[in-house]
Amino acid sequence: MMEREEGSSYRPNVGIALFNRLGQVLIARRLGDDGPETIAPGHEWQMPQGGVDEGEDPLTAAWRELQEETNVTSAVYLGETQVWLTYDFPPYDGPPHRLSPFRGQRQKWFAMRFTGEESEIDVTLTHGSAVPEFSEWRWQELSGVPSLVVPFKRAVYEHVAEAFKPLVEQQVTSV
Known part of the structure; x- marks a missing residue:
């Protein structure tokens, strides 16, 4: 789950932990599989995430993805993970998909x-051609x-929960 070299087959991606004033984060229930990004019964929830476009700054991508997936524009930046985290997709033998060339996400x-x-x-709005x-x-x-997340993302979510734990405590004490 550590940073991989640039030439690896991991798709650049950002994740967003959107906190409310009580220190809780927004999670959303996935509608279904997205190619190798599968869901499992009882593990349909995740935080917003999405790909980084070619040449796009990761923080810019995070703001874009937050709006595309949640409609949220009213937020302030609190911090970020110090390292890039990776997860591998589970085995996939379905039809060709935009994520098929990748081993997983970084x-x-x-x-x-x-x-x-x-x-x-x-979380139900469409933005552009996105479903x-x-x-x-x-x-x-x-x-x-x-x-609550699919097992192949769990280690990343555990890292994020630990990394952002001090931010949760700050949110709760500042209420």
Whole structure:
């Protein structure tokens, strides 16, 4: 799960831990599989994440993905993981897919604090040609999120929960 060399077959990706004022993070329920990004019954939840476009700064990608997947624009930057984290896709023998050339994803995670009204959050909207990935959302204690995600992402989520633990404590004490 450590940083891999640039020439590896991992897709550059960002993840977003969007905190509310109580220190909980936004998670969303995936609608279904996306090629090798499969879901398993009981493990359909995840935090927003998405690919980094060619030449795009990872923080810029995080802001873009946050808006595309949640409709959220009312947030402030809190911090980020110090290292890039990787996960491998499970074996995939389905039809050709945009993620098929990749072994997995290489992620930089960003922590942000939501500053808007909950009515702003909508994970079911479409942006451009993108199809909604989620059916619903909720706030969740960060420490409980790793058990809700698919097993192949769990180690990354455990790392993110540990890395952002001080931010959770700051959010709760500043209420």
